[in-house]
Amino acid sequence: MMKTLSEKIARFGLAFALSVASATLVAAPASAAEEGAQATPHYPLVKPPQEPWSFAGVFGRFDTAQLQRGYQVYKEVCAACHSMDLMSFRNLAQPGGPHFTEAQAKTVAESFQVQDGPNDEGDMFERPARLSDRFPAPFPNHQAAAAANNGKAPPDLSLMAKARAVERGFPWFVLDIFTQYQEGGPDYIHGLLTGYKEPPAGTEVGPGLHYNVGFASGSAIAMAPPLSDGQVTYSDGSPETVDQYSRDVSAFLMWTAEPHLDARKRIGFQVILFLIVFAGLLYFAKKKIWARVAH
Numbered sequence: 001m002m003k004t005l006s007e008k009i010a011r012f013g014l015a016f017a018l019s020v021a022s023a024t025l026v027a028a029p030a031s032a033a034e035e036g037a038q039a040t041p042h043y044p045l046v047k048p049p050q051e052p053w054s055f056a057g058v059f060g061r062f063d064t065a066q067l068q069r070g071y072q073v074y075k076e077v078c079a080a081c082h083s084m085d086l087m088s089f090r091n092l093a094q095p096g097g098p099h100f101t102e103a104q105a106k107t108v109a110e111s112f113q114v115q116d117g118p119n120d121e122g123d124m125f126e127r128p129a130r131l132s133d134r135f136p137a138p139f140p141n142h143q144a145a146a147a148a149n150n151g152k153a154p155p156d157l158s159l160m161a162k163a164r165a166v167e168r169g170f171p172w173f174v175l176d177i178f179t180q181y182q183e184g185g186p187d188y189i190h191g192l193l194t195g196y197k198e199p200p201a202g203t204e205v206g207p208g209l210h211y212n213v214g215f216a217s218g219s220a221i222a223m224a225p226p227l228s229d230g231q232v233t234y235s236d237g238s239p240e241t242v243d244q245y246s247r248d249v250s251a252f253l254m255w256t257a258e259p260h261l262d263a264r265k266r267i268g269f270q271v272i273l274f275l276i277v278f279a280g281l282l283y284f285a286k287k288k289i290w291a292r293v294a295h
């Protein structure tokens with residue numbers, strides 16, 4: 001009996017040793033492959049730093065003035081190449097956004113021409129946009145957009161702030177749960193727009209491409225640097241720098257991607273507050289109801 005037990009232990013020990021050894025053997029090539037992967041750079045070359053957004057955190061709110069400036073940058077610069085298909089002009093006057101008055105939004109709409117029709121003769125025609133219209137796209141279709149931009153069509157910007165984020169790694173992905181970090185999109189866009197640098201010696205940049213340390217899909221992007229200092233004239237005295245423009249347009253794109261962020265955060269806080277008070281009430285109600293029952 002004792003012998004079989006010790007045999008069993010020995011056999012288990014051998015099996016354990018074998019499995020550890022084989023696991024090491026299997027793991028070895030994997031770690032070699034990982035080392036190989038380390039040699040190819042991770043993009044973006046520079047991770048976007050965490051910016052102090054007004055809409056970050058539990059009590060975050062959009063900064064109306066910033067959204068208005070961001071809209072101005074979009075309209076004067078980005079709209080030449082990028083569409084914003086999911087946005088209507090009426091959205092500009094909605095609460096929780098840039099908060100233009102309805103008259104202002106109407107004026108904005110009328111400065112755009114949209115296609116309408118067909119008319120009684122069966123022809124399509126152009127007319128000034130109305131509040132109910134969506135923002136018109138700068139190119140008639142994807143192919144035309146690509147042909148005008150070195151073969152890469154500028155993507156639609158409506159949801160861009162939700163479509164991009166850079167992996168943050170440990171310990172951030174744990175801490176982010178507690179800090180409620182949700183600004184990966186605007187951080188990425190800001191990092192991209194301020195990421196144009198001189199390529200280091202020995203780095204070749206393909207034709208029509210521009211070296212950018214903030215781009216998630218490589219070291220060079222087909223978008224020429226869209227912003228330069230002093231390009232957009234602000235009326236509220238904010239600095240007219242690439243950094244400020246990028247910040248404002250990133251905030252604006254966060255709003256287009258999540259127009260109800262203000263309401264979501266406000267209602268979320270109210271619900272949690274209500275649940276805390278309700279839990280207290282339930283506790284005392286339970287105590288009172290069961291007070292005279294022996295237990």
Ligand code: HEC
Pocket residue numbers: 073074077078079080081082149152153154155160164189192193215216217220221222223224226227249
């Ligand atoms: C001259 C045309 C042009 C202008 C102006 C322009 N872009 Fe672009 N943009 C492009 C093109 C082309 C691409 C696709 C690049 C690629 O995939 O290599 C692009 C891509 C992007 C991307 C996606 C990057 C990614 O991770 O895939 C973002 C975000 C962006 N642009 C933001 C902006 C903003 C914000 C502005 C205004 C400040 C702007 N762009 C102005 C042409 C332009």
